[in-house]
Amino acid sequence: MTDAAPTARAPRLAAELLDWYDRHARAMPWRTGPAARADGVRPDPYRVWLSEIMLQQTTVAAVKPYFEAFTARWPTVSDLAAAADADVMAAWAGLGYYARARNLLKCARAVAETHDGVFPDSHDALLSLPGVGPYTAAAVSAIAFDRPETVVDGNVERVMARLHDEHTPLPAAKPILTEHARALTPPVRPGDYAQAVMDLGATICTPRNPACGLCPWRTDCAAWAAGTAPELPKKAPKKVKPTRHGIAYLARRVDGAWLLETRPETGLLGGMLGWPGTDWVSRDAALPDDAPPIRAEWRTLSEEARHTFTHFHLRLTLRVALVPMDRAPCRGEFIPAPEFRPADLPTLMRKAFDLARPR
Protein backbone atom coordinates (compact mmCIF):
# COMPACT_ATOMS: atom_id res chain seq x y z
CA MET A 1 0.00 0.00 0.00
CA THR A 2 2.39 2.67 1.18
CA ASP A 3 4.97 1.39 -1.30
CA ALA A 4 2.71 1.88 -4.30
CA ALA A 5 3.21 5.59 -4.81
CA PRO A 6 7.03 5.72 -4.60
CA THR A 7 7.37 2.63 -6.79
CA ALA A 8 5.03 4.03 -9.39
CA ARG A 9 6.92 7.30 -9.64
CA ALA A 10 10.29 5.60 -10.15
CA PRO A 11 10.03 5.30 -13.96
CA ARG A 12 9.01 8.95 -14.23
CA LEU A 13 11.91 10.09 -12.04
CA ALA A 14 14.39 8.01 -14.06
CA ALA A 15 13.02 9.40 -17.33
CA GLU A 16 13.23 12.98 -16.04
CA LEU A 17 16.81 12.47 -14.91
CA LEU A 18 17.85 10.89 -18.23
CA ASP A 19 16.29 13.84 -20.04
CA TRP A 20 18.30 16.21 -17.84
CA TYR A 21 21.44 14.17 -18.50
CA ASP A 22 20.92 14.32 -22.26
CA ARG A 23 20.92 18.10 -22.01
CA HIS A 24 23.63 18.60 -19.38
CA ALA A 25 26.07 15.65 -19.50
CA ARG A 26 29.62 16.90 -19.18
CA ALA A 27 32.18 15.67 -21.68
CA MET A 28 34.90 13.57 -20.09
CA PRO A 29 37.82 11.66 -21.60
CA TRP A 30 36.38 8.32 -20.50
CA ARG A 31 32.87 8.96 -21.85
CA THR A 32 31.51 8.38 -25.32
CA GLY A 33 29.69 11.31 -26.92
CA PRO A 34 25.89 11.56 -27.27
CA ALA A 35 26.00 10.61 -30.97
CA ALA A 36 27.99 7.44 -30.34
CA ARG A 37 25.73 6.59 -27.41
CA ALA A 38 22.64 6.98 -29.61
CA ASP A 39 24.23 4.49 -32.02
CA GLY A 40 24.63 2.01 -29.18
CA VAL A 41 28.40 2.41 -28.95
CA ARG A 42 29.66 1.49 -25.50
CA PRO A 43 32.79 3.00 -23.95
CA ASP A 44 35.95 0.89 -23.68
CA PRO A 45 35.70 -1.16 -20.43
CA TYR A 46 39.43 -0.60 -19.80
CA ARG A 47 38.93 3.16 -19.84
CA VAL A 48 35.79 2.94 -17.71
CA TRP A 49 37.56 0.77 -15.14
CA LEU A 50 40.68 2.97 -15.10
CA SER A 51 38.61 6.12 -14.65
CA GLU A 52 36.52 4.59 -11.86
CA ILE A 53 39.61 3.50 -9.93
CA MET A 54 41.14 6.96 -10.29
CA LEU A 55 37.87 8.64 -9.30
CA GLN A 56 37.64 6.79 -5.98
CA GLN A 57 37.61 9.59 -3.37
CA THR A 58 39.18 11.87 -5.97
CA THR A 59 37.84 14.83 -7.95
CA VAL A 60 37.31 14.84 -11.71
CA ALA A 61 39.72 17.77 -12.08
CA ALA A 62 42.52 15.89 -10.32
CA VAL A 63 41.91 12.71 -12.34
CA LYS A 64 41.83 14.12 -15.88
CA PRO A 65 45.58 14.64 -16.48
CA TYR A 66 46.44 11.28 -14.91
CA PHE A 67 43.83 9.51 -17.04
CA GLU A 68 45.20 11.11 -20.20
CA ALA A 69 48.77 10.17 -19.27
CA PHE A 70 47.91 6.57 -18.41
CA THR A 71 45.84 5.90 -21.53
CA ALA A 72 48.47 7.52 -23.78
CA ARG A 73 51.26 5.42 -22.26
CA TRP A 74 49.26 2.20 -21.73
CA PRO A 75 46.42 2.13 -24.33
CA THR A 76 45.10 -1.31 -23.34
CA VAL A 77 44.81 -3.36 -20.18
CA SER A 78 47.42 -5.75 -21.58
CA ASP A 79 49.86 -2.86 -22.05
CA LEU A 80 49.31 -1.85 -18.45
CA ALA A 81 49.69 -5.44 -17.26
CA ALA A 82 53.13 -5.56 -18.90
CA ALA A 83 54.34 -2.32 -17.27
CA ALA A 84 57.03 -2.25 -14.59
CA ASP A 85 55.72 -1.66 -11.07
CA ALA A 86 58.00 1.32 -10.49
CA ASP A 87 56.79 3.01 -13.69
CA VAL A 88 53.15 2.71 -12.68
CA MET A 89 53.79 3.93 -9.12
CA ALA A 90 55.75 6.91 -10.48
CA ALA A 91 52.95 7.72 -12.93
CA TRP A 92 50.42 7.60 -10.08
CA ALA A 93 52.54 9.85 -7.81
CA GLY A 94 50.53 12.82 -6.56
CA LEU A 95 47.12 11.22 -7.03
CA GLY A 96 47.06 9.67 -3.55
CA TYR A 97 45.68 6.46 -2.05
CA TYR A 98 48.57 4.49 -3.48
CA ALA A 99 47.01 1.10 -2.70
CA ARG A 100 44.83 1.91 -5.71
CA ALA A 101 47.90 1.88 -7.97
CA ARG A 102 49.20 -1.37 -6.52
CA ASN A 103 45.77 -3.01 -6.96
CA LEU A 104 45.45 -1.43 -10.43
CA LEU A 105 48.44 -3.43 -11.59
CA LYS A 106 47.26 -6.61 -9.88
CA CYS A 107 43.87 -6.21 -11.53
CA ALA A 108 45.33 -5.48 -14.98
CA ARG A 109 47.50 -8.60 -14.71
CA ALA A 110 44.53 -10.70 -13.57
CA VAL A 111 42.46 -9.51 -16.54
CA ALA A 112 45.36 -10.05 -18.96
CA GLU A 113 46.24 -13.51 -17.67
CA THR A 114 42.99 -15.13 -16.55
CA HIS A 115 40.45 -13.27 -18.73
CA ASP A 116 42.49 -13.09 -21.96
CA GLY A 117 42.74 -9.33 -21.69
CA VAL A 118 38.96 -8.89 -21.79
CA PHE A 119 37.14 -7.31 -18.85
CA PRO A 120 34.33 -9.48 -17.44
CA ASP A 121 30.90 -7.88 -17.73
CA SER A 122 29.15 -9.25 -14.65
CA HIS A 123 29.03 -7.53 -11.29
CA ASP A 124 30.23 -10.64 -9.44
CA ALA A 125 33.19 -11.34 -11.71
CA LEU A 126 34.25 -7.70 -11.52
CA LEU A 127 33.88 -7.73 -7.74
CA SER A 128 36.43 -10.52 -7.44
CA LEU A 129 39.16 -8.35 -9.04
CA PRO A 130 41.72 -6.53 -6.85
CA GLY A 131 40.71 -2.96 -5.98
CA VAL A 132 37.18 -3.44 -7.31
CA GLY A 133 34.53 -3.12 -4.59
CA PRO A 134 30.73 -2.93 -4.72
CA TYR A 135 30.66 0.58 -6.18
CA THR A 136 33.24 0.03 -8.91
CA ALA A 137 31.84 -3.37 -9.91
CA ALA A 138 28.39 -1.83 -10.36
CA ALA A 139 29.77 1.22 -12.17
CA VAL A 140 31.84 -0.75 -14.70
CA SER A 141 29.03 -3.24 -15.29
CA ALA A 142 26.49 -0.45 -15.80
CA ILE A 143 28.58 2.08 -17.72
CA ALA A 144 30.69 -0.20 -19.91
CA PHE A 145 28.14 -3.00 -20.44
CA ASP A 146 24.80 -1.25 -19.84
CA ARG A 147 23.79 -3.73 -17.16
CA PRO A 148 21.01 -2.60 -14.79
CA GLU A 149 23.27 -2.35 -11.72
CA THR A 150 22.73 0.16 -8.94
CA VAL A 151 25.72 2.39 -8.25
CA VAL A 152 25.95 3.86 -4.76
CA ASP A 153 28.76 6.34 -4.21
CA GLY A 154 28.91 9.46 -2.06
CA ASN A 155 26.90 11.42 -4.62
CA VAL A 156 24.11 8.86 -4.74
CA GLU A 157 23.98 8.66 -0.95
CA ARG A 158 23.56 12.42 -0.76
CA VAL A 159 20.92 12.56 -3.50
CA MET A 160 18.91 9.72 -1.93
CA ALA A 161 19.18 11.18 1.59
CA ARG A 162 17.71 14.42 0.29
CA LEU A 163 15.11 12.96 -2.05
CA HIS A 164 13.73 10.94 0.89
CA ASP A 165 14.62 13.45 3.64
CA GLU A 166 16.53 10.68 5.43
CA HIS A 167 18.06 11.97 8.68
CA THR A 168 19.71 8.75 9.89
CA PRO A 169 23.43 9.51 9.96
CA LEU A 170 25.94 7.74 7.71
CA PRO A 171 27.29 5.12 7.71
CA ALA A 172 24.23 3.60 9.47
CA ALA A 173 21.97 4.99 6.72
CA LYS A 174 23.86 3.24 3.93
CA PRO A 175 21.52 0.19 3.57
CA ILE A 176 18.45 2.45 3.53
CA LEU A 177 19.95 4.77 0.92
CA THR A 178 21.10 1.80 -1.17
CA GLU A 179 17.57 0.42 -1.19
CA HIS A 180 16.18 3.79 -2.30
CA ALA A 181 18.75 3.88 -5.11
CA ARG A 182 17.91 0.32 -6.18
CA ALA A 183 14.20 1.14 -6.35
CA LEU A 184 14.92 3.99 -8.78
CA THR A 185 17.35 2.19 -11.12
CA PRO A 186 15.60 1.83 -14.50
CA PRO A 187 15.84 -1.14 -16.91
CA VAL A 188 16.43 1.25 -19.82
CA ARG A 189 19.77 3.02 -20.30
CA PRO A 190 21.09 1.94 -16.87
CA GLY A 191 24.61 3.05 -17.78
CA ASP A 192 23.51 6.56 -18.61
CA TYR A 193 21.27 6.62 -15.56
CA ALA A 194 24.19 5.65 -13.29
CA GLN A 195 26.27 8.52 -14.62
CA ALA A 196 23.30 10.88 -14.55
CA VAL A 197 22.55 10.41 -10.85
CA MET A 198 26.24 10.87 -10.00
CA ASP A 199 26.44 13.97 -12.20
CA LEU A 200 23.34 15.33 -10.48
CA GLY A 201 25.10 14.96 -7.14
CA ALA A 202 28.34 16.44 -8.47
CA THR A 203 26.83 19.52 -10.12
CA ILE A 204 23.35 20.27 -8.66
CA CYS A 205 22.80 18.29 -5.46
CA THR A 206 26.18 19.37 -4.06
CA PRO A 207 27.29 19.02 -0.42
CA ARG A 208 27.22 22.79 0.14
CA ASN A 209 24.85 25.28 -1.47
CA PRO A 210 22.86 22.79 -3.54
CA ALA A 211 21.35 24.38 -6.66
CA CYS A 212 17.85 23.11 -5.94
CA GLY A 213 16.33 25.67 -8.33
CA LEU A 214 17.98 23.84 -11.24
CA CYS A 215 17.20 20.30 -10.05
CA PRO A 216 15.01 18.07 -12.25
CA TRP A 217 13.87 16.20 -9.11
CA ARG A 218 13.04 19.30 -7.06
CA THR A 219 9.26 18.81 -7.03
CA ASP A 220 9.69 15.20 -5.81
CA CYS A 221 12.37 16.01 -3.25
CA ALA A 222 11.28 15.59 0.39
CA ALA A 223 14.23 17.59 1.71
CA TRP A 224 13.42 20.43 -0.68
CA ALA A 225 9.87 20.49 0.69
CA ALA A 226 11.17 20.38 4.27
CA GLY A 227 13.97 22.89 3.68
CA THR A 228 16.55 20.39 4.97
CA ALA A 229 18.53 19.68 1.79
CA PRO A 230 21.72 21.59 2.76
CA GLU A 231 22.07 19.71 6.08
CA LEU A 232 21.77 16.22 4.55
CA PRO A 233 23.16 13.65 4.64
CA LYS A 234 23.85 13.60 8.37
CA LYS A 235 27.21 12.11 9.27
CA ALA A 236 28.83 10.70 12.39
CA PRO A 237 31.09 13.30 14.04
CA LYS A 238 34.72 13.33 12.91
CA LYS A 239 37.61 12.56 15.20
CA VAL A 240 40.33 15.14 15.66
CA LYS A 241 43.55 14.43 13.80
CA PRO A 242 46.63 14.02 16.03
CA THR A 243 50.00 15.46 15.00
CA ARG A 244 53.00 13.22 14.42
CA HIS A 245 56.67 14.11 14.12
CA GLY A 246 59.65 12.58 12.38
CA ILE A 247 62.91 13.21 10.56
CA ALA A 248 63.67 12.80 6.85
CA TYR A 249 67.19 12.72 5.42
CA LEU A 250 67.87 14.30 2.05
CA ALA A 251 71.36 13.41 0.86
CA ARG A 252 72.75 14.85 -2.35
CA ARG A 253 75.94 13.39 -3.71
CA VAL A 254 78.46 15.81 -5.24
CA ASP A 255 77.55 14.53 -8.73
CA GLY A 256 73.93 15.56 -8.13
CA ALA A 257 72.49 12.11 -7.34
CA TRP A 258 69.86 11.90 -4.57
CA LEU A 259 69.55 9.16 -1.94
CA LEU A 260 66.05 7.63 -2.04
CA GLU A 261 64.41 4.39 -1.05
CA THR A 262 61.31 2.50 -2.13
CA ARG A 263 58.91 2.29 0.80
CA PRO A 264 57.47 -1.08 1.91
CA GLU A 265 54.58 -2.42 -0.20
CA THR A 266 52.01 -2.03 2.56
CA GLY A 267 51.10 0.89 4.76
CA LEU A 268 51.30 4.63 4.24
CA LEU A 269 52.71 5.65 0.84
CA GLY A 270 53.33 1.94 0.26
CA GLY A 271 55.47 1.12 -2.75
CA MET A 272 56.33 4.78 -3.38
CA LEU A 273 59.73 6.45 -3.53
CA GLY A 274 60.65 8.48 -0.45
CA TRP A 275 63.47 9.96 1.57
CA PRO A 276 64.99 7.68 4.21
CA GLY A 277 63.84 8.71 7.65
CA THR A 278 62.64 7.82 11.11
CA ASP A 279 59.24 6.51 12.14
CA TRP A 280 56.58 9.18 12.65
CA VAL A 281 55.41 9.36 16.25
CA SER A 282 53.18 11.54 18.38
CA ARG A 283 55.09 14.07 20.46
CA ASP A 284 54.08 12.49 23.76
CA ALA A 285 56.07 9.42 22.73
CA ALA A 286 59.87 9.49 22.78
CA LEU A 287 61.07 11.20 19.63
CA PRO A 288 62.97 8.91 17.28
CA ASP A 289 66.74 8.86 17.47
CA ASP A 290 68.72 10.61 14.80
CA ALA A 291 69.59 7.78 12.40
CA PRO A 292 71.04 9.12 9.12
CA PRO A 293 71.22 6.68 6.18
CA ILE A 294 74.82 7.62 5.34
CA ARG A 295 77.79 9.13 7.14
CA ALA A 296 78.00 12.83 6.37
CA GLU A 297 77.89 16.36 7.81
CA TRP A 298 74.15 16.71 8.43
CA ARG A 299 72.49 20.11 8.75
CA THR A 300 68.92 20.66 9.99
CA LEU A 301 66.72 22.98 7.95
CA SER A 302 64.94 25.74 9.85
CA GLU A 303 61.63 24.90 8.16
CA GLU A 304 59.70 21.65 8.66
CA ALA A 305 57.71 19.96 5.91
CA ARG A 306 54.04 20.00 6.94
CA HIS A 307 51.53 17.63 5.48
CA THR A 308 48.10 16.32 6.41
CA PHE A 309 47.10 12.73 5.74
CA THR A 310 43.67 11.16 6.15
CA HIS A 311 44.02 10.58 9.87
CA PHE A 312 46.95 12.69 11.16
CA HIS A 313 49.00 15.83 10.63
CA LEU A 314 52.72 15.38 10.05
CA ARG A 315 55.56 17.78 10.84
CA LEU A 316 58.71 16.45 9.29
CA THR A 317 62.12 17.76 10.34
CA LEU A 318 64.42 17.88 7.31
CA ARG A 319 68.12 17.12 7.55
CA VAL A 320 70.30 17.66 4.50
CA ALA A 321 73.87 16.73 3.56
CA LEU A 322 76.23 16.95 0.62
CA VAL A 323 78.15 13.68 0.46
CA PRO A 324 81.33 12.78 -1.43
CA MET A 325 81.52 10.06 -4.08
CA ASP A 326 82.42 6.50 -3.12
CA ARG A 327 80.64 6.51 0.23
CA ALA A 328 78.05 3.75 0.61
CA PRO A 329 74.67 4.38 2.26
CA CYS A 330 73.26 1.91 4.81
CA ARG A 331 69.73 2.59 3.48
CA GLY A 332 68.33 3.42 0.05
CA GLU A 333 70.25 4.03 -3.14
CA PHE A 334 71.47 7.02 -5.07
CA ILE A 335 69.41 7.95 -8.10
CA PRO A 336 71.50 9.82 -10.70
CA ALA A 337 70.35 13.36 -11.39
CA PRO A 338 69.25 12.67 -15.00
CA GLU A 339 66.90 9.90 -13.80
CA PHE A 340 65.46 11.72 -10.82
CA ARG A 341 62.11 13.42 -11.36
CA PRO A 342 60.48 15.11 -8.34
CA ALA A 343 57.10 14.43 -9.97
CA ASP A 344 57.66 10.72 -9.31
CA LEU A 345 57.47 11.39 -5.56
CA PRO A 346 54.31 11.41 -3.44
CA THR A 347 53.37 14.94 -2.42
CA LEU A 348 54.88 14.88 1.08
CA MET A 349 58.25 13.78 -0.29
CA ARG A 350 58.08 16.37 -3.07
CA LYS A 351 57.37 19.09 -0.48
CA ALA A 352 60.46 17.99 1.44
CA PHE A 353 62.52 18.11 -1.75
CA ASP A 354 61.28 21.61 -2.59
CA LEU A 355 62.46 22.82 0.83
CA ALA A 356 65.83 21.07 0.63
CA ARG A 357 66.86 21.46 -3.01
CA PRO A 358 69.84 23.74 -3.70
CA ARG A 359 68.88 27.25 -4.82
Place this chain on the structure above:
DNA sequence: AAGGCGTGGCA
Protein backbone atom coordinates in the same frame (compact mmCIF):
# COMPACT_ATOMS: atom_id res chain seq x y z
C1' DA B 1 33.67 -3.51 11.72
C1' DA B 2 35.96 0.44 12.48
C1' DG B 3 40.07 2.45 11.11
C1' DG B 4 43.92 2.97 7.67
C1' DC B 5 44.73 5.08 3.54
C1' DG B 6 46.36 11.15 -0.04
C1' DT B 7 45.59 15.16 -2.00
C1' DG B 8 44.02 19.74 -3.40
C1' DG B 9 40.25 23.03 -3.48
C1' DC B 10 37.13 25.63 -1.09
C1' DA B 11 34.44 28.34 2.54
Place this chain on the structure above:
DNA sequence: TTGCCAAGCCT
Protein backbone atom coordinates in the same frame (compact mmCIF):
# COMPACT_ATOMS: atom_id res chain seq x y z
C1' DT C 1 44.49 28.59 9.39
C1' DT C 2 41.42 25.10 9.80
C1' DG C 3 38.03 21.84 8.70
C1' DC C 4 35.39 19.67 5.28
C1' DC C 5 34.93 17.34 1.30
C1' DA C 6 35.52 14.13 -3.46
C1' DA C 7 32.82 8.72 -8.59
C1' DG C 8 35.77 3.55 -1.90
C1' DC C 9 38.50 -0.51 -0.85
C1' DC C 10 40.85 -3.46 2.26
C1' DT C 11 41.67 -5.71 6.55
